[in-house]
Amino acid sequence: MATSPPASEAPALPLADRTIGEVSDLLRARKLSSVELVRACLERIARDGERLNTFLAVGDEAALEAARDADRALAAGDERPLLGIPYALKDIFVTKALDEAGQPLPGGLPTTAGSKILDGYRSPYASSAEDRLRAAGAILLGKTNCDEFAMGSSNENSAFGAVHNPWDESTVPGGSSGGSAAAVAAGEAFFALGTDTGGSIRQPASLSGIIGLKPTYGRVSRYGMVAFASSLDQCGPFARSVRDVALVLGAVAGHEPRDSTSVDTPVPNYAEALKGHVRDLRLGVPREYFVAGMEPGVEKAVRAAIDLLEELGAEIVEVSLPSTDKGLATYYIIAPAEASANLARYDGVKYGYSAGDDDLLTNYLRSRGQGFGPEVKRRIMLGTYALSAGYYDAYYLKAQQVRTLIKAEFDDVLEGVDALIAPTSPSVAFEIGAKTQDPLLMYLNDACTLPVNIAGLPGVSAPCGLSDGLPVGLQVIGRAFDEATVLRIADAYEQAAGFGSLRPPTAHD
Numbered sequence: 001m002a003t004s005p006p007a008s009e010a011p012a013l014p015l016a017d018r019t020i021g022e023v024s025d026l027l028r029a030r031k032l033s034s035v036e037l038v039r040a041c042l043e044r045i046a047r048d049g050e051r052l053n054t055f056l057a058v059g060d061e062a063a064l065e066a067a068r069d070a071d072r073a074l075a076a077g078d079e080r081p082l083l084g085i086p087y088a089l090k091d092i093f094v095t096k097a098l099d100e101a102g103q104p105l106p107g108g109l110p111t112t113a114g115s116k117i118l119d120g121y122r123s124p125y126a127s128s129a130e131d132r133l134r135a136a137g138a139i140l141l142g143k144t145n146c147d148e149f150a151m152g153s154s155n156e157n158s159a160f161g162a163v164h165n166p167w168d169e170s171t172v173p174g175g176s177s178g179g180s181a182a183a184v185a186a187g188e189a190f191f192a193l194g195t196d197t198g199g200s201i202r203q204p205a206s207l208s209g210i211i212g213l214k215p216t217y218g219r220v221s222r223y224g225m226v227a228f229a230s231s232l233d234q235c236g237p238f239a240r241s242v243r244d245v246a247l248v249l250g251a252v253a254g255h256e257p258r259d260s261t262s263v264d265t266p267v268p269n270y271a272e273a274l275k276g277h278v279r280d281l282r283l284g285v286p287r288e289y290f291v292a293g294m295e296p297g298v299e300k301a302v303r304a305a306i307d308l309l310e311e312l313g314a315e316i317v318e319v320s321l322p323s324t325d326k327g328l329a330t331y332y333i334i335a336p337a338e339a340s341a342n343l344a345r346y347d348g349v350k351y352g353y354s355a356g357d358d359d360l361l362t363n364y365l366r367s368r369g370q371g372f373g374p375e376v377k378r379r380i381m382l383g384t385y386a387l388s389a390g391y392y393d394a395y396y397l398k399a400q401q402v403r404t405l406i407k408a409e410f411d412d413v414l415e416g417v418d419a420l421i422a423p424t425s426p427s428v429a430f431e432i433g434a435k436t437q438d439p440l441l442m443y444l445n446d447a448c449t450l451p452v453n454i455a456g457l458p459g460v461s462a463p464c465g466l467s468d469g470l471p472v473g474l475q476v477i478g479r480a481f482d483e484a485t486v487l488r489i490a491d492a493y494e495q496a497a498g499f500g501s502l503r504p505p506t507a508h509d
């Protein structure tokens with residue numbers, strides 16, 4: 001059970017390592033300023049950022065200026081819960097860097113999607129998620145490193161180098177939102193946004209010992225998110241407590257008229273939904289999620305978490321999702337197929353990098369050949385093949401049929417239980433380089449997360465202990481648009497288990 005004391009008895013953590021809940025109380029009591037918070041993060045970035053390779057761009061001047069504005073608003077009694085809180089954005093979200101006339105804005109941040117092919121690209125607009133966070137008073141610190149076009153599970157596919165896990169710097173933080181996860185774990189930001197197409201929020205949250213939520217497809221707008229696989233991509237928060245994640249979700253969720261895939265349903269008050277208990281809930285444990293090859297230490301921690309939820313009064317039942325083992329094959333047809341179409345736009349003419357060849361066809365070929373990294377090329381080839389005449393029915397159509405089956409199995413099981421509990425990842429953080437030569441081994445990382453994207457459901461990962469000194473994640477999967485129950489379970493678990501106060505060795509001043 002709990003190996004760390006409840007937060008209230010633990011010695012106070014350095015400012016940069018506390019939760020939004022803790023620091024916003026201090027902000028409101030005027031015992032702390034937003035400028036101090038931004039400085040605490042910037043100091044961490046200056047101390048550890050280069051070594052961990054977490055950020056691709058930092059906007060310190062703009063952040064400090066926004067913090068001064070936030071301090072004035074706080075002094076005037078503004079009560080917005082994220083007011084004055086510094087955060088980081090995965091570099092897959094565009095950030096406005098050009099004015100209306102197309103001229104560079106001073107301090108405008110580049111957008112790379114972790115790729116050389118966007119070299120020199122400046123976006124003329126901001127993402128919906130960033131717009132909403134700005135309106136909520138949160139302060140953007142900068143853009144975080146990520147796998148190229150969000151393709152990866154270890155953050156080793158970034159054109160800007162691997163990200164290091166603050167728990168053990170020889171290991172990966174998970175991917176593709178590894179920079180966001182490592183930044184939050186290391187106290188470089190109070191929260192961060194990532195994207196999850198097949199696990200890229202939950203898996204790095206698990207490997208980095210923090211909370212990460214993938215909302216229901218359509219819950220948060222994809223407007224301004226560089227597209228990887230449009231029917232799977234979803235934006236979501238990382239933070240150091242479930243309550244913090246609930247606050248951020250509340251700020252970014254909701255219908256966006258500029259995005260036809262965002263859904264027009266009311267956004268509940270997620271923080272109010274955290275009831276602190278699970279006594280009235282029935283939770284399903286899908287037996288297929290304890291996959292072959294799962295590390296014993298991971299299984300042990302997850303089983304202990306399930307026992308704790310039972311002790312807390314939840315009814316635990318074993319359930320079956322028989323098509324789980326088809327998830328990987330289904331995903332690796334659908335995601336590359338959509339990626340091959342989405343990435344056709346990078347042609348050396350419209351955006352970023354150009355090989356500069358006078359002949360148009362040669363320029364297309366060279367720009368793409370030099371601009372894209374090996375994993376992106378592999379996906380484009382896989383996807384193009386799966387969509388080509390003669391193979392479409394055998395691969396793409398078949399994958400869509402299996403997708404429907406996977407979704408139906410979830411819907412069926414979720415009629416009998418309030419949510420599912422499972423491991424997030426079969427392993428803890430692994431050594432940098434350990435799986436790069438074997439794409440199939442790498443793809444297995446997402447065996448427990450991919451099906452949730454295929455079905456479009458919400459899922460959260462929360463720390464449930466350590467194995468070999470590295471964090472393990474517990475995954476809670478819910479019904480569509482029922483993020484409230486998913487967060488409620490993770491929060492009740494976090495309170496009882498005490499793992500909310502786990503921090504990596506970088507957590508000291």
Ligand code: GLN
Nearest residue numbers: 150151152197198199200
């Ligand atoms: N690891 C998976 C992939 O490489 C998922 C990535 C993601 O969720 N963006 O495609």
